Amino acid sequence: MPKLAEALTALEVKRLTEPGLHAVGTVAGLRLLVKPTGARSWVLRTMVGTRRAELGLGGYPTVTLAQAHDRARTALDQIRAGIDPTAERRSKRNTVEWTFERTALAYIAAHAPSWKNEKHGQQWGNTLTAYAFPVFGHKHVRDVTKADVLAAIEPIWSTKNETATRVRNRIELVLNYAVQRELRPEGLNPARWRGNLDAALPKPGKVAIVEHHAALPIDDMHGFMLRLRQAQGMGARALEFAVLTAARSGEVRGAMWDEIDLQAGVWSIAAGRMKSARPHRVPLSDRALELLQALPRFDGTDAVFPGATGKPLSDMTLTATLRRMKVDATAHGFRSTFRDWCAERTSVPGEVAEMALAHAVGDATEAAYRRGDLFEKRRELMDLWARLIDTTPATGTVRALRKGAA
Numbered sequence: 578m579p580k581l582a583e584a585l586t587a588l589e590v591k592r593l594t595e596p597g598l599h600a601v602g603t604v605a606g607l608r609l610l611v612k613p614t615g616a617r618s619w620v621l622r623t624m625v626g627t628r629r630a631e632l633g634l635g636g637y638p639t640v641t642l643a644q645a646h647d648r649a650r651t652a653l654d655q656i657r658a659g660i661d662p663t664a665e666r667r668s669k670r671n672t673v674e675w676t677f678e679r680t681a682l683a684y685i686a687a688h689a690p691s692w693k694n695e696k697h698g699q700q701w702g703n704t705l706t707a708y709a710f711p712v713f714g715h716k717h718v719r720d721v722t723k724a725d726v727l728a729a730i731e732p733i734w735s736t737k738n739e740t741a742t743r744v745r746n747r748i749e750l751v752l753n754y755a756v757q758r759e760l761r762p763e764g765l766n767p768a769r770w771r772g773n774l775d776a777a778l779p780k781p782g783k784v785a786i787v788e789h790h791a792a793l794p795i796d797d798m799h800g801f802m803l804r805l806r807q808a809q810g811m812g813a814r815a816l817e818f819a820v821l822t823a824a825r826s827g828e829v830r831g832a833m834w835d836e837i838d839l840q841a842g843v844w845s846i847a848a849g850r851m852k853s854a855r856p857h858r859v860p861l862s863d864r865a866l867e868l869l870q871a872l873p874r875f876d877g878t879d880a881v882f883p884g885a886t887g888k889p890l891s892d893m894t895l896t897a898t899l900r901r902m903k904v905d906a907t908a909h910g911f912r913s914t915f916r917d918w919c920a921e922r923t924s925v926p927g928e929v930a931e932m933a934l935a936h937a938v939g940d941a942t943e944a945a946y947r948r949g950d951l952f953e954k955r956r957e958l959m960d961l962w963a964r965l966i967d968t969t970p971a972t973g974t975v976r977a978l979r980k981g982a983a
């Protein structure tokens with residue numbers, strides 16, 4: 578039997594932060610495992626027959642010190658009665674209730690906290706519900722085969738290749754998760770692409786038809802903006818702001834007043850709201866500031882562009898505005914128009930235009946040495962863009978940023 582260590586109090590356990598296994602006493606073999614990441618969990622080190630075993634008893638502090646004592650005693654009682662707790666758990670995991678569908682939902686629940694937004698989790702659930710669950714969602718996860726995976730994705734591989742590729746990847750991740758949870762044996766993942774499905778299906782790049790976001794020609798922008806400013810509603814104002822800032826629809830719809838400094842003319846977006854997961858500053862032109870200053874403020878919400886309920890506008894609101902105007906373009910397409918204008922009608926350096934769109938510039942090494950965000954150069958660029966689409970036809974002459982802008 579393991580040597581009984583000095584009993585620690587709940588406060589002393591709370592103070593255990595050094596990575597490693599820490600004996601806590603009271604029950605022989607009970608340890609607190611502190612990982613390098615800071616995560617902590619309970620482990621019982623003991624003998625099961627002639628085999629040394631480490632039994633997980635749950636995470637700390639969700640499982641308290643007192644509860645860990647109780648769970649450790651229960652496990653030891655089972656061992657003395659001739660019951661192997663690890664085999665018991667494995668048997669419960671391998672019952673028919675662990676279908677692929679249940680395992681997939683467990684994977685989503687486990688990983689959702691690490692995803693940037695709820696929409697990503699919804700997309701996971703929607704695609705698996707539409708394409709995987711009807712085919713093999715009812716099967717025990719250990720029994721899912723390559724034939725099952727092909728039956729789910731092959732019918733849409735040529736017609737909806739981007740969706741099919743995502744479904745395949747998500748199936749692969751769920752099955753990897755099942756292996757780690759000991760719900761299926763280790764071995765070749767039937768949803769793996771390389772060395773497996775790549776022999777049965779054509780490469781995604783050979784069948785995928787890339788659909789670009791519909792965008793207005795540069796020369797149509799001035800007339801469009803005149804019409805847009807006559808349109809009524811918060812959706813129209815949000816779309817106008819998106820065009821003026823070359824920002825993504827989601828960034829605009831989620832804008833809050835505490836992100837905007839009207840005096841400095843800066844919109845600061847936190848990393849958690851950016852696709853790049855990096856904070857981003859947007860220089861606001863005079864026209865963008867005028868738009869913001871004219872917006873009404875509503876009690877009970879800090880949203881710059883609130884919907885009828887006070888919450889941020891939905892993702893279809895800007896699209897609905899364009900449909901009412903009978904404009905063949907998407908909200909995202911105006912970013913393409915802006916980038917085309919930068920390349921074709923100005924001599925702006927590419928990195929300035931890319932930073933204005935909040936795109937990554939250069940490789941990881943270059944990013945490590947780049948300290949600035951070319952903010953003043955981007956401010957001049959956005960002022961030039963606003964003046965061009967606001968006052969003159971978009972066929973203006975090529976312009977360069979003034980020398981010395983930092």
